[in-house]
Amino acid sequence: MTVNVSFSAIKKEDFRKGIKSHDDWVNRLLETGDPRILYLLQSRCGYVTSLEQSKKICEAFAGDSQRFESFLRERNILGAFDGLYDKKVEAWKAQYPKNYIAKSKYYYVFGHATQKNETIKIAKFMDKIYELYRKKFKSDEKVAERFFVKVYPNERDFKKTLSAGSGFAFAYYSGAERELVCHLNSPKELLRVLQTLAHEGFHQFLGYYVPNPPIWLNEGMAEYFEGLDPRERLVDSKRTINRSDLQRMKAFLSQGAYVPLKRFIYMSQEEYYSNPSLHYAQGWSLIYFLAYASKSYNKYFQELIQYLKNGYDREPALDATFEKVDFDKMERIWKKFILDM
Numbered sequence: 614m615t616v617n618v619s620f621s622a623i624k625k626e627d628f629r630k631g632i633k634s635h636d637d638w639v640n641r642l643l644e645t646g647d648p649r650i651l652y653l654l655q656s657r658c659g660y661v662t663s664l665e666q667s668k669k670i671c672e673a674f675a676g677d678s679q680r681f682e683s684f685l686r687e688r689n690i691l692g693a694f695d696g697l698y699d700k701k702v703e704a705w706k707a708q709y710p711k712n713y714i715a716k717s718k719y720y721y722v723f724g725h726a727t728q729k730n731e732t733i734k735i736a737k738f739m740d741k742i743y744e745l746y747r748k749k750f751k752s753d754e755k756v757a758e759r760f761f762v763k764v765y766p767n768e769r770d771f772k773k774t775l776s777a778g779s780g781f782a783f784a785y786y787s788g789a790e791r792e793l794v795c796h797l798n799s800p801k802e803l804l805r806v807l808q809t810l811a812h813e814g815f816h817q818f819l820g821y822y823v824p825n826p827p828i829w830l831n832e833g834m835a836e837y838f839e840g841l842d843p844r845e846r847l848v849d850s851k852r853t854i855n856r857s858d859l860q861r862m863k864a865f866l867s868q869g870a871y872v873p874l875k876r877f878i879y880m881s882q883e884e885y886y887s888n889p890s891l892h893y894a895q896g897w898s899l900i901y902f903l904a905y906a907s908k909s910y911n912k913y914f915q916e917l918i919q920y921l922k923n924g925y926d927r928e929p930a931l932d933a934t935f936e937k938v939d940f941d942k943m944e945r946i947w948k949k950f951i952l953d954m
């Protein structure tokens with residue numbers, strides 16, 4: 614095993630070529646010692662870490678695959694998905710003896726027997742939206758392991774899964790548990806729940822590919838998908854507009870209240886969440902702008918995604934992508950584009 618990763622690796626590198634499952638990644642990690650793989654796998658298993666840290670670990674184990682293997686086993690990275698489904702099913706059945714579990718192409722949806730129809734609808738919806746995530750993200754790697762979604766039949770049980778003080782209204786994504794969690798008090802809420810799942814489901818999806826994405830990219834794209842109308846045919850197009858973000862952003866822009874783009878793209882998660890009203894709207898507007906304003910700006914969006922998919926950390930990916938961009942010019946065009954919508 615050799616530790617060798619070049620941070621200037623070309624962005625076109627096909628980092629995921631030939632990978633079909635979690636085990637394939639583990640094997641490739643043991644063969645190559647590529648820290649980007651460890652970084653990715655640790656993140657999938659709920660460890661918050663950095664590429665630098667992963668690099669140090671890989672270096673420490675260079676030439677000793679056996680010790681590396683036991684390290685991976687201790688961290689539950691080796692065999693991470695073994696028995697996970699059974700464990701979750703067992704716990705769900707213990708909590709809800711009357712249950713219904715829908716298995717779709719890409720998801721397991723855990724529901725209550727009295728909400729069987731809704732559980733199936735959620736599974737079908739998630740499959741469709743998953744295809745859109747993949748399309749937008751230009752992802753060829755198929756997620757070999759189905760994603761988990763839990764649908765609690767009432768708010769009380771859902772709230773018990775939350776830590777004190779967190780204010781999730783309908784749904785959230787737990788990276789550590791690798792599951793999307795929501796609740797459905799009554800079938801009347803289904804539409805709102807689907808919209809929220811479109812948002813949270815993107816965090817689940819992206820978490821599988823990218824350990825530490827820029828927060829505006831993660832939240833901005835999640836807001837984009839939340840803007841879809843689940844009652845209509847789901848398509849990824851310019852016509853998909855998150856109306857509430859657009860309205861807010863127009864109001865902010867006309868007051869001159871926004872974060873300069875150069876600073877915004879590097880914003881930390883903590884700062885982003887400190888002013889959600891502005892930052893969520895601005896994140897959505899930047900995603901929409903990069904996706905649809907022009908070919909030349911769309912190029913940046915594609916490049917950033919490519920760097921992140923190839924295992925770059927957040928900052929080097931942003932540096933490499935926006936190295937040559939004229940931020941003043943981009944900001945002017947972005948403002949006008951949004952205000953004219």
Ligand SMILES: [Zn+2]
Pocket residue numbers: 812813816832835
């Ligand atoms: Zn979010």
